[in-house]
Amino acid sequence: MTGNDRERHPASSPRAAVFVLALCAALQCASWSVAQTMSPPGEPLPAVEKSCLYNDSHLHLTNYIQEGPSAADFLKIMGDRVCRSTLFGIPLQQMWSYPLSGDIRPTYYLESDAPLYYYSFTDAVIAMEYRALPPRDQARFDPMITGFNPADMYAADHVRRVLTLFPGVFEGIGEFTIHKEFVSSKIAGGPASLINPALDRLLDFAGDVGLVAIIHNDIVMPFTSEDKVRPYLAQLGGLFSRHPKTTIIWAHLGLGRVVQPVKGQLAYMQQLLANPAMSNIYLDLSWDQLAKYIVANDATTAATADLINKYPDRFLFGTDFVAPRSPEKYFAVYQMYQPLWAKLSPEAREKVLKGNYERLFDAARVKVRAWERGNVPSVAAAQ
16 A cells, blocks of 8 residues: 555644644754675574674665675675674765766765766665675675655655565665755755655555665755754654654754754654654664764763663664775774763663664564565565
8 A cells, every 4th residue: 555545745644733743842942052695585594693883774885976895895894893784875876977077087976066866776786785695694784775766656666676676685765865965956856855745655665565764854954044944844743644654764863964953953852752653763873974963072972862861762873884995984983972872871772783773674574575475476486
């Protein structure tokens, strides 16, 4: 069921309306200043050793020009310090426009005025990298589908097609972008939207299958005043309320390179986490850009730790590293958060760094494999 026949406007849902009122009140509260070798379908993958530091809930194997290490090479970087990691590419390709850049080859979206465009082949790359690994190594990865345009009503069909072509591989969708500083405006064909029925159709499908969804959506537009906060928050509240069956991870607490914490940031997060109707919504602590806000001073670190200690089941850690090439740079992100780890209770720290990841992605493995057995002919025939 895609839910296309449902009313999509956020204000139309009583549940959404209550959420919007709560979050608007929260914004008045205190500020935060600163060749295939897979296990047979249905069989569990081998157990993963637990003598490690963390699971990585947010890892891009490739960059904005679709370059990066192999999955086998990334395993060497992980070593015995990372238990498991998500595995996804970047769905957007930076165009190399000769009239704009000449012989200078842009490798990042801030290095050129040329547009970004969706690169669906990234999903096939991730699938083949995963399938090239032996089962013991596959057990350490949780691949995600990213190569779709969330503004396209066919996005859900793309996800279904990838699951059908590569059964036994994927467990989620994302990280995909709705509103992101400097990125959304560069996307060929225009940006996605939180109130586009295409996004609802996509998340409905993810919920039906059991896929985890990682969404990037800035909490506010960059360089805007506080009164511009509410539209995104109201639309997010409506989106979350329309998809109670879908496990959604909101990346980076809605922050970014220039999107700084808004007035009432932590109070808003608490309103979301305290709402039993939003129990399917999780927050990831990922990206070095988020770390700079959290560990800016002892007060910001302590306030963040207090929130996590109160809701330890709802946070996951991820590096958000792009195309890692060296252990030093990769593990530096984890080290940036050390002041926060030190302020968490042992129970909360264990859940944020390991337990919550395992709970969500283990459940996704079971649900998605079950869906494949019922919906993918090749898998059904193998039973």
